[in-house]
Amino acid sequence: MKMEIERKFLVKSDSWRKSAVGINFRQGYLPTGDSCVVRIRTMGPEAVLTIKSRTVGISRQEFEYAIPGLEAEQLLNSVCELPLIEKTRYQVRYQGFIWEIDVFRGENEGLIIAEIELEDENQKFSLPEWIGQEVSDDPRFFNVNLVKNPYKNWRKAH
Amino acid sequence: MKMEIERKFLVKSDSWRKSAVGINFRQGYLPTGDSCVVRIRTMGPEAVLTIKSRTVGISRQEFEYAIPGLEAEQLLNSVCELPLIEKTRYQVRYQGFIWEIDVFRGENEGLIIAEIELEDENQKFSLPEWIGQEVSDDPRFFNVNLVKNPYKNWRKAH
Numbered sequence: 353m354k355m356e357i358e359r360k361f362l363v364k365s366d367s368w369r370k371s372a373v374g375i376n377f378r379q380g381y382l383p384t385g386d387s388c389v390v391r392i393r394t395m396g397p398e399a400v401l402t403i404k405s406r407t408v409g410i411s412r413q414e415f416e417y418a419i420p421g422l423e424a425e426q427l428l429n430s431v432c433e434l435p436l437i438e439k440t441r442y443q444v445r446y447q448g449f450i451w452e453i454d455v456f457r458g459e460n461e462g463l464i465i466a467e468i469e470l471e472d473e474n475q476k477f478s479l480p481e482w483i484g485q486e487v488s489d490d491p492r493f494f495n496v497n498l499v500k501n502p503y504k505n506w507r508k509a510h
Numbered sequence: 511m512k513m514e515i516e517r518k519f520l521v522k523s524d525s526w527r528k529s530a531v532g533i534n535f536r537q538g539y540l541p542t543g544d545s546c547v548v549r550i551r552t553m554g555p556e557a558v559l560t561i562k563s564r565t566v567g568i569s570r571q572e573f574e575y576a577i578p579g580l581e582a583e584q585l586l587n588s589v590c591e592l593p594l595i596e597k598t599r600y601q602v603r604y605q606g607f608i609w610e611i612d613v614f615r616g617e618n619e620g621l622i623i624a625e626i627e628l629e630d631e632n633q634k635f636s637l638p639e640w641i642g643q644e645v646s647d648d649p650r651f652f653n654v655n656l657v658k659n660p661y662k663n664w665r666k667a668h
Binding site for chain 1: 545559571585
């Protein structure tokens with residue numbers, strides 16, 4: 353179990369892409385109530401099952417377990433809610449921090465989100481020039497909500 | 511992933527108890543929709559997380575992962591639905607089969623259920639003399655439903 357503190361931003365340019373290598377992610381969620389999230393995720397050949405408890409501010413409890421890739425595919429294809437989240441994740445180092453940049457495909461095509469993980473909620477960090485608007489507190493950008501209401505449904509309104 | 515085929519009976523006498531050794535189980539369920547079950551279970555010092563897909567007849571898909579006991583306790587105490595299921599499980603061998611006998615405590619005190627796991631739905635087996643009524647198809651006896659509507663609420667009507 354760990355506490356997870358993340359801040360999340362839109363990405364406004366492509367300048368981060370030079371030399372960044374991406375890994376394909378495919379993930380889905382079991383149909384749960386609002387008090388927790390159960391996520392199945394494949395990352396290239398690896399797979400994890402993650403349980404997140406209710407969000408309190410931007411901190412929450414997280415439990416993560418490696419599971420066999422084949423079983424993760426079975427869970428994604430037969431038990432998880434549709435559509436699945438499909439994205440390529442890139443990692444970019446900037447002034448001592450690692451930014452994770454998710455380029456979505458499928459129902460969320462066109463959405464690019466950059467995340468940084470912090471050790472405490474007040475930790476200082478510098479914003480790369482390709483960072484756009486912060487969306488940490490906007491629930492539409494939670495991956496679990498991008499299943500229920502994909503970006504293609506509301507991108508024009510944004 | 512395995513397919514699980516179980517038949518379930520009430521227990522009508524105590525004659526199985528001689529020399530049977532029990533292990534304490536504590537288990538709970540994450541709040542999910544009807545299409546799957548996510549169970550956290552501690553068995554003595556061990557713990558497992560199990561995902562079961564929608565029941566079709568008495569067969570269903572099951573995915574099971576060992577998890578650290580301390581994390582299982584945290585999930586039971588902070589994320590699972592209440593009341594938790596508390597029971598002692600005994601194993602009794604009878605004519606080549608192992609029966610698992612669950613003696614419930616807490617909100618389900620008074621309920622004793624014997625289960626046998628089969629390789630196919632038509633496999634033949636002998637009933638020990640302490641076996642009572644079969645309840646395989648009665649959803650009230652599913653452990654997940656013993657959380658929502660514990661035995662103490664309806665035992666007098668049975």
